Amino acid sequence: xxxxxAGLLVTLLATSFVIFGASYAAxxxxxxxxxxxxxxxxxxxxxxxxAEYHLDDPFLVQYARWLGDAVTGDLGRSTQYNxxxxxxxxxxxxxxxxxxxxxxxxFVGFGIALGVLAAVRGGRTDSAVVAGTTFATSVPPFVVATxxxxxxxxxxxxxxxxxxxxxWHLTLPAVTLALGALAIxxxxxxxSMVEQRELDHVTVARASGLSERLIVVRHVLxxxxxxxxTMCGLVTAGMLAGxxxxxxxxxxxxxxxxxxxxxNTHDFPVTQAVMLLMVAAYILVTTLVDLxxxxxxxxxxxxx
Amino acid sequence: MKKTLALLGLAALTAACGGPAATTKAPDPATLTLVDxxxxxxxxxxxxxWLLGQEPGTLDLDLDGGTDxxxxxxxVCERLxxxxxxxxxxxxxxxxTEQPDPKTMVLTLRQDATFHDxxxxxxxxxxxxxxxxxxxxxxxxxxxxxxxxxxxxxxxEVTIAFxxxxxxxxxxxxxxxxxxxxxxxxxxxxxxFGTPGHEDACSGPYRLKEWKSGSQLTIERYxxxxxxxxxxxxxxxxxxxxxxxxLVNSLVTGAAQGAYLxxxxxxxxxxxxQAVSVAYGATTRVFVLLPTDRGVMKDARIxxxxxxxxxxxxxxxxxxxxxxxPWKVPVGAGAWSYQKEAFQAAYDQLQGAPxxxxxxxxxxxxxxxxxxxxxxxxxxxxxxxxTVIANAVVDAAKKIGLTAQIKTVPASEFGSFYTxxxxxxxxxxxxxxxxxTKSDPIGFYDNGLTGSSNNWVKFSSPxxxxxxxxxxxxxxxxxxxxxxxxxxRRFTADMVWxxxxxxxxxxxxxxxxxxPPASQVNMGYPWAADLGxxx
Numbered sequence: 153x154x155x156x157x158a159g160l161l162v163t164l165l166a167t168s169f170v171i172f173g174a175s176y177a178a179x180x181x182x183x184x185x186x187x188x189x190x191x192x193x194x195x196x197x198x199x200x201x202x203a204e205y206h207l208d209d210p211f212l213v214q215y216a217r218w219l220g221d222a223v224t225g226d227l228g229r230s231t232q233y234n235x236x237x238x239x240x241x242x243x244x245x246x247x248x249x250x251x252x253x254x255x256x257x258x259f260v261g262f263g264i265a266l267g268v269l270a271a272v273r274g275g276r277t278d279s280a281v282v283a284g285t286t287f288a289t290s291v292p293p294f295v296v297a298t299x300x301x302x303x304x305x306x307x308x309x310x311x312x313x314x315x316x317x318x319x320w321h322l323t324l325p326a327v328t329l330a331l332g333a334l335a336i337x338x339x340x341x342x343x344s345m346v347e348q349r350e351l352d353h354v355t356v357a358r359a360s361g362l363s364e365r366l367i368v369v370r371h372v373l374x375x376x377x378x379x380x381x382t383m384c385g386l387v388t389a390g391m392l393a394g395x396x397x398x399x400x401x402x403x404x405x406x407x408x409x410x411x412x413x414x415x416n417t418h419d420f421p422v423t424q425a426v427m428l429l430m431v432a433a434y435i436l437v438t439t440l441v442d443l444x445x446x447x448x449x450x451x452x453x454x455x456x
Numbered sequence: 457m458k459k460t461l462a463l464l465g466l467a468a469l470t471a472a473c474g475g476p477a478a479t480t481k482a483p484d485p486a487t488l489t490l491v492d493x494x495x496x497x498x499x500x501x502x503x504x505x506w507l508l509g510q511e512p513g514t515l516d517l518d519l520d521g522g523t524d525x526x527x528x529x530x531x532v533c534e535r536l537x538x539x540x541x542x543x544x545x546x547x548x549x550x551x552x553t554e555q556p557d558p559k560t561m562v563l564t565l566r567q568d569a570t571f572h573d574x575x576x577x578x579x580x581x582x583x584x585x586x587x588x589x590x591x592x593x594x595x596x597x598x599x600x601x602x603x604x605x606x607x608x609x610x611x612x613e614v615t616i617a618f619x620x621x622x623x624x625x626x627x628x629x630x631x632x633x634x635x636x637x638x639x640x641x642x643x644x645x646x647x648x649f650g651t652p653g654h655e656d657a658c659s660g661p662y663r664l665k666e667w668k669s670g671s672q673l674t675i676e677r678y679x680x681x682x683x684x685x686x687x688x689x690x691x692x693x694x695x696x697x698x699x700x701x702x703l704v705n706s707l708v709t710g711a712a713q714g715a716y717l718x719x720x721x722x723x724x725x726x727x728x729x730q731a732v733s734v735a736y737g738a739t740t741r742v743f744v745l746l747p748t749d750r751g752v753m754k755d756a757r758i759x760x761x762x763x764x765x766x767x768x769x770x771x772x773x774x775x776x777x778x779x780x781x782p783w784k785v786p787v788g789a790g791a792w793s794y795q796k797e798a799f800q801a802a803y804d805q806l807q808g809a810p811x812x813x814x815x816x817x818x819x820x821x822x823x824x825x826x827x828x829x830x831x832x833x834x835x836x837x838x839x840x841x842x843t844v845i846a847n848a849v850v851d852a853a854k855k856i857g858l859t860a861q862i863k864t865v866p867a868s869e870f871g872s873f874y875t876x877x878x879x880x881x882x883x884x885x886x887x888x889x890x891x892x893t894k895s896d897p898i899g900f901y902d903n904g905l906t907g908s909s910n911n912w913v914k915f916s917s918p919x920x921x922x923x924x925x926x927x928x929x930x931x932x933x934x935x936x937x938x939x940x941x942x943x944x945r946r947f948t949a950d951m952v953w954x955x956x957x958x959x960x961x962x963x964x965x966x967x968x969x970x971x972p973p974a975s976q977v978n979m980g981y982p983w984a985a986d987l988g989x990x991x
Contacts, residue, residue: 179865180866180868184871184875194909195909200592200593200597204593229647233511233513233514233651233669234513234514234519234520236651239651239669240670243652243669243670243671244670301701301705305705305709306708309709312711313702313709313711314711401701401702402702403699403702405511405671415868416868418868
């Protein structure tokens with residue numbers, strides 16, 4: 153456990169350095185954004201702004217200053233919002249977490265159900281599920297978003313076209329986000345189930361006269377659960393970093409749009425904090441999946 | 457990405473609406489009528505949802521006076537002077553300004569104005585606020601370059617001494633430089649002033665109610681407002697922010713009641729929709745080409761030739777969906793807050809920037825300049841308007857025997873042309889939009905001064921410099937207008953910048969509301985006070 157924690161810290165530290173370096177090296181000068189209107193861009197004014205934000209300090213000095221503050225719990229103030237980075241994050245996290253949780257519920261529920269259906273029924277149902285999910289993965293999220301908004305938001309008026317705050321608001325964005333993932337999960341489920349069905353213990357169970365429903369639930373699905381859970385975890389972790397398209401399309405103010413905005417305006421403190429948060433969340437989710445594996449699959453426990 | 461989304465959104469939207477209304481035919485730029493105000497509101501309104509392009513970064517306008525920040529705070533904070541919807545300026549928190557001599561300005565303050573905490577607006581607050589605006593690195597500090605000192609000279613009197621006369625300062629007092637803040641409140645909040653969750657320090661008809669960082673910002677009518685002549689009909693205004701597509705969808709579905717648009721893209725779809733109305737107002741905003749002195753643009757004859765050859769009407773049509781008009785000077789007509797006829801007459805006489813190309817004249821100029829073979833590099837950041845302009849330049853150049861190429865730079869780098877000389881050294885022309893916050897063209901023409909940071913082509917004329925100084929110190933409007941018109945003539949004769957199209961201010965309103973001004977005063981005039989229900 154201690155080793156895992158140390159590994160996590162080292163990863164975060166390395167990531168922070170890479171991110172800081174990358175945003176430092178990105179084209180464009182932060183001072184143009186800090187200075188506000190173009191009317192203001194006199195050399196004296198720019199020099200004053202540069203001094204205020206320590207922009208002329210060497211890269212390592214800037215990084216060390218940021219790291220020193222971060223270790224003491226001070227993530228700094230956003231250069232764009234002038235607000236504490238911590239407060240900015242706290243205000244936007246619920247939106248993004250809510251969206252990912254909602255989407256995860258959808259893709260896990262429907263994804264596994266469709267996968268099981270395809271594996272158990274086979275034949276035409278199987279082909280229909282595979283074709284449908286293949287189509288779903290091939291449509292980019294912003295196209296799905298546009299279609300959903302114009303149909304359910306603008307034309308039918310069932311759902312709000314922008315903003316967050318309630319499940320109702322989050323439904324269309326969550327569906328958009330879940331659609332691609334749903335296809336992946338249903339296919340992993342289908343594949344894993346098909347493999348399990350060929351195994352000896354299932355044949356034995358079937359020979360002993362157990363009902364097909366029990367066989368599917370107790371033996372096939374249970375055995376297939378390992379890869380499914382791993383994949384669900386990975387997809388969810390990936391979503392935490394990938395909500396930006398959906399947030400933009402639906403006017404949701406979450407962490408994703410905060411990050412893109414911060415990158416575009418060279419808002420170093422915010423970029424750093426959001427990226428680190430995303431990396432940390434990714435590590436956290438994948439660690440949780442790792443820890444959950446032995447509980448699902450006794451064979452893993454024995455090996456461990 | 458954002459633009460693709462917007463376009464797709466518009467496409468989907470028009471497809472979804474179906475029928476003839478969906479064919480968004482570009483309006484004829486020539487028939488675009490500008491109004492100061494939308495029709496007067498008749499009844500009260502409990503709440504209006506108003507959309508911004510972006511969440512305000514801070515509500516401390518001394519730190520950042522961005523468009524969205526100002527649009528919100530125009531209702532909350534008041535200035536010593538106030539710009540009206542017709543772009544004229546009138547006394548406000550200062551009931552009178554006098555200039556006993558050109559280097560002295562005496563402000564007589566109103567005695568009945570109070571801040572939102574109930575305390576009176578005092579001369580001390582005014583002095584402190586002006587000194588804060590003038591501070592190093594503050595957004596409005598450039599307005600105070602000519603100011604020697606600000607002092608309280610009576611219970612309700614503040615005297616400003618100037619190093620040299622500055623006729624523009626009255627205008628500046630109607631902008632961010634004239635905002636009066638409650639010193640007690642600002643000092644009390646320290647660095648947190650202007651961030652979410654904190655009170656405002658102003659005296660306007662609305663006050664900050666709540667700012668939920670990341671989701672919305674609400675202002676509410678201040679019922680103890682000192683000026684009983686102002687009767688806001690709308691109780692609360694909730695600001696939300698969205699990109700183009702979400703903005704259009706919200707207005708069309710009635711989820712939001714209005715927005716001031718800085719981009720013409722989203723104005724196209726609502727134009728053809730019955731549920732919303734779009735009104736256009738005066739602006740100072742103009743799309744221009746900023747030349748550098750790197751290559752062929754150094755020659756004024758080439759700049760003049762290009763100006764004659766570029767298709768302004770075409771740019772207005774395809775780059776701005778017709779929601780712009782060809783324009784000959786670098787400042788919009790919204791800047792003509794005085795001597796309007798004189799400015800209009802002078803404008804009409806200008807010949808160097810025609811609506812449609814005058815190729816023969818242009819070709820002659822190119823020949824005179826020795827028909828240079830070096831290609832012209834024109835920059836774009838990939839946005840539609842800039843790309844259309846860049847292509848128009850390539851087309852114009854080809855028709856008059858020059859060659860031009862487009863160079864695309866990342867959007868995040870585009871602003872650096874103003875600060876980074878090495879980046880500027882890679883291009884010959886930068887298309888950009890410009891506006892000035894003071895409705896006086898002299899606020900622009902100092903960009904043509906020898907050594908000005910925005911004078912990239914290194915235009916230099918001692919007479920021009922003298923004229924700028926004289927106009928800046930001319931407190932008589934007619935005399936100043938005369939100098940400004942001469943400056944305009946010289947600036948456009950040599951095409952220090954090449955003016956292209958004027959983009960009017962646009963306000964989009966849902967079917968149930970009306971009242972706010974359409975002109976570019978949404979950044980300094982309490983427009984929400986005029987908003988109300990339709991009769």
